[in-house]
Amino acid sequence: MRHPVRPARLPRAARAWLLAGALCLGAPWVQAAAPGPGVAWVSAAADADIERAFAQAKAEKKPLLLYWGATWCPPCNQLKATLFNRADFIDRAKSFVAVHIDGDRPGAQQLGARFKVRGYPTMILMAADGSEITRLPGEVDAPQVLSVLQLGLAGGRPVKAVLADARAGKPVSGPEWRMLAFYGWDTDEAQLVTAAERPALLAQLSRACPPAERQAATRLLLKALAESDDGKGIKPDAALRDRVRQLLADAAASRAQMDVVVNFAPDITKALAPEPGADRQALVTAFDAALQRLEVDASLSRADRLGALISRVALARIDLPPKTVQPKLPEALVQRVRAHVARDDQQITDGHERQAVITSGAYALGEAGLWAESEALLKANLAKSHSPYYLMSQLGSNARKQGQNDEALRWYAQAWEKSEGPATRLQWGASYFGALVDLAPQDAARIEQVARALFTEAAKDRAAFHERSARSLQRVGSKLEAWNQGPQQAAVLQRLHDGPQGLAAVCGKLEAADPQRVTCEGIAKGLLKKPSAPA
Structure with a gap:
């Protein structure tokens, strides 16, 4: 499922010792285990690892399946709990070289830049020459993923x-239409089409899909509609609304999608x-x-x-302001959320499934206005989670949504303290830093x-200015620029830029030909901008 919460956007992250200046840089990171049993996963973190994997694929005349994920990521844990451990996936893995990039x-993160993978999880099936056969959809259920994998x-x-x-009107086989329909459009990263062009493309493909591939055409239509906000893609009309309602009324058809x-x-x-009204209400029903x-x-x-319940x-x-904290929902639905989440919490025994489901359950409780129960669920599961810092970020988000700013900052800081791994630590640190600037802008010290601690961590990571890590640091830089509204803030930014441990020095240690240097210098340059006018 597409997970509704993640640390950077809780919507996809302080303790008293921090206030006193004792800044912990986190526990040593331990390399994650292979994604699943019974498969000869090749662990890769550098170009040399990838080259060896492709050499193996060529020698064995097999394609290569690349899986990009992270230990904490709930959808990644969902794949581990439902796909990678399946006997039929393990058997099918004999047909490809399985590569895991943590x-x-x-x-x-440098490999992330090479393969244009950002969102966790991303799965790419590639030919031995490196060309992409397809990006697999991580949000569908395991049997569908296996079906698409088999097509590839x-x-x-x-x-x-x-x-x-397909775009040129040339012959495309039925299996190829199904491959397009089940392509991982959400993880495309502009490999096939830009995000802005995607709604219109999906609509075009849906219209061009032959009658024999009705299920593929329907899926492409629904995906086009999902991205057709602001008038992009498909214009709605009564016939189209009727078509979608008929699909929803058909149990088999809606299960297939x-x-x-x-x-x-x-x-x-x-x-x-x-717009709100009769047409919208009919669709909601x-x-x-x-x-x-x-x-x-x-x-x-x-x-x-649980995802189905969250969508309910x-x-x-749907017609409430997005930040409504205490929504007035049907009592039966609220009780359904309470009972469903409690049952999941009681029944789940697998650690991967717990990370995937309980985090969503806490989100569901909050969206239903059951904040105390969401908090209690997260706290009770901290000791059961292999990545408790993810749950701590959710606790910070819950507190922030309710206006409990000091509590939010304590949880975000604790989440950063406990986080593990260079990219994750920068991501969680950037989340905490963003909340700190928003909620305590007067605390310049x-x-x-x-900020200095984050730049120090970046200096220790040879891929800190690639992909996810680079975006985390860019968020820190943007927050500092927005915060810079007077002489006191300008002096702070000058100190962060200058000196032997300043960001300029971090950039100077990168090779001139390293593309990371441009990214680093762009952030450093922003620190020297003139203070902006107060908001």
């Missing part, structure tokens, strides 16, 4: 070639009915009925069933201290 391996293994052409033929129905119900509803079926569908994972809550909130 985004927190030292230097791994059965001599599939590179997805770019297939898409070019489960992931889109679960993850994009509010988006599709707003695309088809941009139709979606809710389909989601109720999916929530109790025993063939789905716990995470997907989102639909019930702490702002300077945390």
Whole structure:
């Protein structure tokens, strides 16, 4: 499922010792285990590792499956709990070279730049020559992922070639249409098309899909609708609304499109009915009925069933301001959330599944206005989680949404302290820093201290200015620029820029030809900008 919460956007992160200046840099990071049993995963963190994997693929005349993930990531844990441990996946893995890139391996973010992978998880099936056959959809249920994987293994052409033929009106086989429909568009990262162009492309593909591939055409249509906000992609009309309602009323058809129905119900509803009224309410009712079926569908994972319930809550909130803290929802729905989450918490025994489901359960409780229960659930699961810092970030987010600023900062700081791995520590540190600037802008000493600590950590990571890590540091730089509204703040930024441990010195240690240097210097240059006018 597409997870609704993550540390950087809780919506995809202080303790008393910090206030006193004792800044802990976290526990030593231990390399994560292989994603699943029974598969000869090749662990990669550098170009040399990748070259060896491709050499093996060529020698064995096999394609290569690259999995990019992180220990803490709930959707990654969902894959470990439902896909990578399956006997049929393990058996199918004999047909490819399986490569695991843990985004927190030292230097791994450079590989993220090489393969254009950002979101965790991303799975790419590649030919031995390095061309991409397809990006697998991580949000669908395990049998569908395996089906798409099998299509790619059965001599599939590179997805770019297939898409070019489809757009040009040239012959495309049925399996290739299904590959396009189930392509991981959410993790494309502009490999096939820019995000701005995607809605129109998906709509075009849906119209061009032959009648024999009706399920693929429907999926492409739904994906186009999910991205058709602000008038992009597909313009709604009565016939289209009727078509979607008919699909939702059909149990088999809606089950076949489960992931889109679960993850994009509010988006599709707003695309088809941009304004509140009878049309929107009819769609909400139709979606809710389909989601109720999916929530109790025993063939789905716990995470997907809970995702269906979360979408029901989102639909019930669809006409409320997004930041509503205490929504007035149907009492039956609120009680359903309470009972569903309590049952999951009681029944789950697998650690990976717990990381995937309980974090979503806490989010569901908060969205239903059950904040005390969300907090209690997260606190009770801190000791059960292999990545408790993720839950700490959620506790910070919960407190912030309720206006409990000091409590929020304590949790964000603790999450950063406990986080592990170079990319994760920069990400969690940037989340804490952003909250600190927003919630305590007067605390110049702490702002300077945390920023300096982050730059010091960046100096120790040879890939700190690549991909996710670079974006974390850029967020820190942007926050500092916005905070710089007077002489006191300007003096702080000058100190962060200058000196033997300043950001300028960090940039100067990077090779002139290293693309990271440009990124680093861009952040450093921003520190010297003139103070902005107070908001």
